[in-house]
Amino acid sequence: MTYPILRVRLDVMEENMNRITERMSKLGISVWAVTKGISAPLEVVRRIEKTDITAIADSRMANIRRMKDGGIEKPFALIRIPMRSELADVAELVDYTLMSDRETTELYAKVCAEKGKLRKVVIMTDLGDLREGFRISDFAEAIRTAKRVDGRGVTVAGVGTNFGCASGVLPTREKLESLVRFASELESALGHELEVISGGATTLSLLKPDGSLFPPGINNLRIGEGYLLGRDKSANRNIPWLSQATMQLEAELVEIRVKPSKPEGEVGFDAFGNVPSFEDRGERLRGILALGRQDVYPNSLFPLDDGVEVITASSDHLVVDLENCGGRFKVGDILRFRLGYPGMLAASTSPYVTKVYEG
Numbered sequence: 001m002t003y004p005i006l007r008v009r010l011d012v013m014e015e016n017m018n019r020i021t022e023r024m025s026k027l028g029i030s031v032w033a034v035t036k037g038i039s040a041p042l043e044v045v046r047r048i049e050k051t052d053i054t055a056i057a058d059s060r061m062a063n064i065r066r067m068k069d070g071g072i073e074k075p076f077a078l079i080r081i082p083m084r085s086e087l088a089d090v091a092e093l094v095d096y097t098l099m100s101d102r103e104t105t106e107l108y109a110k111v112c113a114e115k116g117k118l119r120k121v122v123i124m125t126d127l128g129d130l131r132e133g134f135r136i137s138d139f140a141e142a143i144r145t146a147k148r149v150d151g152r153g154v155t156v157a158g159v160g161t162n163f164g165c166a167s168g169v170l171p172t173r174e175k176l177e178s179l180v181r182f183a184s185e186l187e188s189a190l191g192h193e194l195e196v197i198s199g200g201a202t203t204l205s206l207l208k209p210d211g212s213l214f215p216p217g218i219n220n221l222r223i224g225e226g227y228l229l230g231r232d233k234s235a236n237r238n239i240p241w242l243s244q245a246t247m248q249l250e251a252e253l254v255e256i257r258v259k260p261s262k263p264e265g266e267v268g269f270d271a272f273g274n275v276p277s278f279e280d281r282g283e284r285l286r287g288i289l290a291l292g293r294q295d296v297y298p299n300s301l302f303p304l305d306d307g308v309e310v311i312t313a314s315s316d317h318l319v320v321d322l323e324n325c326g327g328r329f330k331v332g333d334i335l336r337f338r339l340g341y342p343g344m345l346a347a348s349t350s351p352y353v354t355k356v357y358e359g
């Protein structure tokens with residue numbers, strides 16, 4: 001088998017998701033499993049489909065199409081607001097679509113109606129993270145849009161919001177209360193209840209599993225990182241009641257040599273346009289792994305082998321400090337890393353990383 005290898009533990013992910021759905025169902029909250037962080041491999045999705053999640057959510061139509069072709073039967077949600085150029089595909093394949101643009105929503109309703117479909121849309125609100133969604137000052141426009149399309153090609157099935165992504169803004173109970181208020185205004189305007197009031201992603205929601213973050217009314221979350229890594233990047237913390245042993249990246253050492261820790265000579269830009277600076281720690285034992293930015297996001301690698309430190313990476317080489325490893329590694333040995341979210345995203349996307357599914 002060719003290194004680097006991304007070794008994924010399906011049983012650990014499934015157990016994580018079982019714990020999440022169990023806790024959230026006690027709060028009256030349904031869970032959509034978000035698959036984009038690991039590029040939606042069928043091996044993972046087939047296992048997650050067996051849990052009590054209510055939909056599979058992804059940002060890419062290519063992933064949704066592949067999952068559908070692969071026999072996944074759960075409802076699908078498209079959680080990146082759609083491109084106008086993909087609306088015909090969305091109408092064909094997707095059950096729930098997040099929406100934030102008036103004209104795109106109207107166009108989508110028209111496409112669905114022409115196909116004789118009644119698809120669901122979820123109106124997104126922006127409560128401060130400054131990514132997608134109608135802002136509070138645009139709520140009247142959102143309600144007018146919803147009224148125009150509801151029942152004509154699409155059902156307005158819910159509202160949603162997002163935190164912690166583009167700007168790192170964290171959710172609060174007050175912000176979620178304004179989502180619930182918007183939902184009830186929308187319900188009055190439409191004359192029917194909303195199925196989904198979606199309070200966000202992993203961001204803080206699983207670190208407060210007593211529900212103190214959620215006002216009554218919030219009934220859905222879209223969870224990726226929680227079951228995929230057992231972590232919450234918005235708080236930079238592990239979720240204590242979930243496992244982090246869901247995956248590891250393995251790479252092979254191709255050089256080990258004592259070198260100065262401070263580069264020799266004048267320093268210009270590195271391969272990625274940064275001027276690096278390195279602390280002078282004297283001569284150190286260093287290793288090079290056959291792993292680089294074409295495989296992974298190096299800042300998102302956390303060594304599992306004691307004493308290993310990541311120093312820097314170029315496209316194909318990852319330099320590590322092995323001084324504190326007691327000389328136990330030799331060229332040809334394999335080092336193992338946990339991944340953060342960007343590391344998982346890159347490694348699962350890279351065609352150069354061999355994926356192995358176990359458990």
Ligand SMILES: *Cc1c(COP(=O)(O)O)cnc(C)c1O
Nearest residue numbers: 034079201202222223224225226
């Ligand atoms: C990525 C994404 C999620 C899931 O985020 P996690 O942090 O992986 O839980 C949920 N909703 C939207 C709109 C997203 O883009």
